[in-house]
Amino acid sequence: MTTALITGATSGIxxxxxxxxxxxxxxxxxVARDTERLRAQATELHDRHRIEARVLTADLSTERGIGAVEKRLADGRDPVDLLVNNAGFGNKGRFTDVPVADELLMLKVHCEAVLRLTRAAVGPMRERGRGGVVNVASVAAFVPRGTYGASKAWVVQFTQGVAKDLAGSGLRLMVLCPGFVRTEFHRRAGMGTDNIPGWMWLDADRVVSAGLADLDRGKTVSIPDPRYKVLLGAAKLVPRGLLAGISSRTGRKYGPR
Known part of the structure; x- marks a missing residue:
């Protein structure tokens, strides 16, 4: 039986x-901040699938929270075979409207936590010669979208770089880049979604199925829907100034997730 550790496990992706x-x-x-919700979901999954589902309450915007998950990943007596770095959030408003402290908090969750947890996981995995890491980013990584997009672009580049460094080690690293997914992401950030066309929305379960299939294929970057693959292909042909204008009109605050 293998074990997967998932951050941001109580909702969405x-x-x-x-x-x-x-x-x-x-x-x-x-792993998440809401202990009661974690326990309810863990119990449901245990009862339905007869697997062990343990909870770890941790806020990855804090040093204590990141440290607790690092410690769990380093536990050689109960190894983690797959790490899914999914925790994340969005800030509503343009760059100049969002407090700097909120932007720095985003960078801690999206970048620092991803770096440190990936590092904590791949050490023991490399010793065993097997394991995997999925870092959840966004198609926002490929278009101008302020701090959110920049943080996700960092996740893409970081994952690709580590995957290259660990080539031949038996480990698989992949960054998952979905578009707009129907989750609690936008509501929690107080963001409206009325200006997003219906065809752009994805289902979280299908995103995960496509992502895991790409992980099995050995892909390093997964864009889990043909519509977004076409959009990103077309975006390469559009001048970045025009793309920035389109991105701002759809709302940088509506970062895909």
Whole structure:
């Protein structure tokens, strides 16, 4: 039996990863801030799939929270075989409207936590000669979208670089870049979604299925929907100044997730 650790596991893409991996027979370590919600979901997945689902309450915007997850990943007595770095959030408003402290908090969750947890995971995995890491980014990484897009662009480049460094080690690293996904992401940030066309929305369970299939294929970057692959291909032909204007009109505050 293998074990997967998922951050941001109580909703959206993280919860979809938990459902899918539990259904596939993996034990889980579910990480989030809401202990009560974590326990309820862990109990449901245990009862439904007869797997072990443990909870780890941690706020990855804090040193204590990141440290607690690092410690769990380093536990050689109960190794983690797959790490899913999914925790994240968006800030509503343009760059000049958002407090700097909120932007720095985003960088801690999206960048520092991803770096440190990936580092904590791949050490023991490399010793065993197997394991995987999925870092959840966004198609916002490929278009001008302020701090959110910049942080996700960092996740893409970081994952690709580490994957190259660990080539031949038996480890698989992949960055998952979905578009707009129907989750709690926008509501939690107080963001409206009325200006986003219906065809741009993705289902979280399908995103996860496509992402895991790409991980099995050995892909380093996964864009889990043909519509977004076409959009990003077309974006390469559009001048960046025009792309920035389009991005701002759809709303940088509506960072895909």
């Amino acid at each position: 993280g919860a979809a990863f938990a459902r899918r991996l539990a259904a596939d027979g993996h034990d889980l370590v579910m």
